[in-house]
Amino acid sequence: MQTTMPTLAELDITSEAIYDNRGYPWAEWDRMRAEAPVYWYQRPGYEPFWSLTRYEDVAWVARNPELFSCRERVAIETPDEVESWETERERRGQVYGHRPDHAPGLGFMDAPMHRQLRQVMYPCFTPKALAEQEARLAGLARTYVDDFVALLDRDGTADVAHQLSARLPLAAIFDLLGVPEQDWDQLFKLHQATAAAFHKDFAHADGADPMATFLKAMMDLDAYMSELVRKRMADGGGTGTDMLSRLAAACVDDEPLAFHDISYQLFNLLQAGNGTTRNAIAGGIKVLLENPDQLRLLVDDPGLLDGAVDEILRWTSVAVVMSRTATRDTEIGGQLIRRGDTVATWFPAANRDPEVFPDPYRFDITRSPNRHFAFGGYGEHRCIGANLAKLELRVMFRALLPLLPELALAGDSKMLILRLLMAEYVQLPVRRVRS
Numbered sequence: 222m223q224t225t226m227p228t229l230a231e232l233d234i235t236s237e238a239i240y241d242n243r244g245y246p247w248a249e250w251d252r253m254r255a256e257a258p259v260y261w262y263q264r265p266g267y268e269p270f271w272s273l274t275r276y277e278d279v280a281w282v283a284r285n286p287e288l289f290s291c292r293e294r295v296a297i298e299t300p301d302e303v304e305s306w307e308t309e310r311e312r313r314g315q316v317y318g319h320r321p322d323h324a325p326g327l328g329f330m331d332a333p334m335h336r337q338l339r340q341v342m343y344p345c346f347t348p349k350a351l352a353e354q355e356a357r358l359a360g361l362a363r364t365y366v367d368d369f370v371a372l373l374d375r376d377g378t379a380d381v382a383h384q385l386s387a388r389l390p391l392a393a394i395f396d397l398l399g400v401p402e403q404d405w406d407q408l409f410k411l412h413q414a415t416a417a418a419f420h421k422d423f424a425h426a427d428g429a430d431p432m433a434t435f436l437k438a439m440m441d442l443d444a445y446m447s448e449l450v451r452k453r454m455a456d457g458g459g460t461g462t463d464m465l466s467r468l469a470a471a472c473v474d475d476e477p478l479a480f481h482d483i484s485y486q487l488f489n490l491l492q493a494g495n496g497t498t499r500n501a502i503a504g505g506i507k508v509l510l511e512n513p514d515q516l517r518l519l520v521d522d523p524g525l526l527d528g529a530v531d532e533i534l535r536w537t538s539v540a541v542v543m544s545r546t547a548t549r550d551t552e553i554g555g556q557l558i559r560r561g562d563t564v565a566t567w568f569p570a571a572n573r574d575p576e577v578f579p580d581p582y583r584f585d586i587t588r589s590p591n592r593h594f595a596f597g598g599y600g601e602h603r604c605i606g607a608n609l610a611k612l613e614l615r616v617m618f619r620a621l622l623p624l625l626p627e628l629a630l631a632g633d634s635k636m637l638i639l640r641l642l643m644a645e646y647v648q649l650p651v652r653r654v655r656s
């Protein structure tokens with residue numbers, strides 16, 4: 222039977238069902254990159270936007286923040302989401318006295334406030350600062366892998382998504398914030414319960430009412446974090462160099478950060494740094510098990526680990542799309558972009574651009590150069606936690622190296638998409654084939 226190729230206007234890269242059922246729409250992105258790399262995407266259910274799939278164009282947007290603002294929106298949104306965002310902005314104005322242009326978190330800010338706040342937070346993410354965290358995170362990674370091995374020994378199979386990859390990223394953020402270690406387990410449970418609300422498969426896992434569970438966990442988490450912030454603000458940040466102390470002592474726009482601004486940054490870090498890293502770890506385990514030649518290469522030469530981490534990040538590209546708003550009329554790839562238009566940059570599509578990555582669908586841990594866009598297009602909004610995420614992947618895969626050759630995927634894995642922002646593994650079972 223002959224099938225006709227869909228027209229560009231029929232290509233669908235926004236239906237969550239597509240991602241949930243067959244993963245990323247690679248063929249559609251390839252087609253757009255080849256035929257219409259800067260494409261006005263207009264479909265029912267979403268606000269129209271320019272869709273950018275070419276590496277070079279994604280880089281251009283990232284590197285010209287004065288032309289492409291973050292303040293309006295950073296995600297592709299449905300009309301309902303646009304409306305609820307407007308309402309939230311008004312609410313923040315009324316409750317906190319924010320100006321309409323006052324953005325709550327780094328990702329939604331433009332210069333100059335963005336640069337000021339980033340300068341406050343970035344010292345916690347430098348390689349030097351992270352070197353102090355490395356030994357602690359490596360120890361934790363070994364413990365989590367040992368616990369996972371115990372589960373495998375007990376049950377024969379275990380689930381990477383629920384029982385392994387979720388632990389280190391949260392611990393790393395608690396460590397960064399200076400949360401006392403005895404509270405981590407309790408916070409881990411609360412955070413898992415809040416994550417549960419975001420997707421039906423998580424939400425119904427234990428049969429509890431998802432909304433009630435979510436609200437209770439959210440309130441408990443908020444109460445804990447608020448107390449932490451209050452204490453740290455009371456001593457003006459003290460002499461601490463952890464993130465919370467820095468935020469408590471900081472001035473942005475000539476004013477000390479308010480309580481709600483600091484709290485927001487904490488939640489923002491939990492949101493931005495947790496799921497992303499968790500899913501990169503899960504996706505990395507999956508791709509290594511699917512490519513035994515690459516796994517063997519790595520096991521035989523652990524010196525390839527840094528390259529393997531970058532290739533895992535390129536391959537998994539767990540952050541899917543970010544958008545910006547054009548601040549004035551401009552041009553990308555010969556297309557006129559009008560002031561106010563939304564421009565969406567698809568990171569996984571850029572990471573498979575054959576102009577930049579030869580044989581882009583080959584998983585190759587020796588790929589060099591590998592300037593992928595898993596953390597964004599190298600502009601001033603590039604992921605502030607990139608060094609930490611890489612460190613986590615490094616210590617995790619180092620701890621996993623002796624185990625991975627003894628594992629095999631066991632049954633179907635399941636990856637969902639959360640608001641087109643991020644890939645989320647909800648099921649990744651493995652079994653031990655050799656002990």
Ligand code: HEM
Nearest residue numbers: 327328493494497498501540596597598602604605606610
């Ligand atoms: C594999 C893990 C991660 C991936 C794939 C990832 C990806 C991204 C991407 C694509 C962006 C947007 C870049 C842009 O707009 O150009 C971003 C921003 C951000 N990320 Fe990450 N991220 C990861 C881990 C982390 C971690 C561990 C943290 C912190 C604990 C973090 C905190 C942030 C923050 C605060 C921003 C906003 C930065 C700004 O706008 O200046 N991320 N991340």
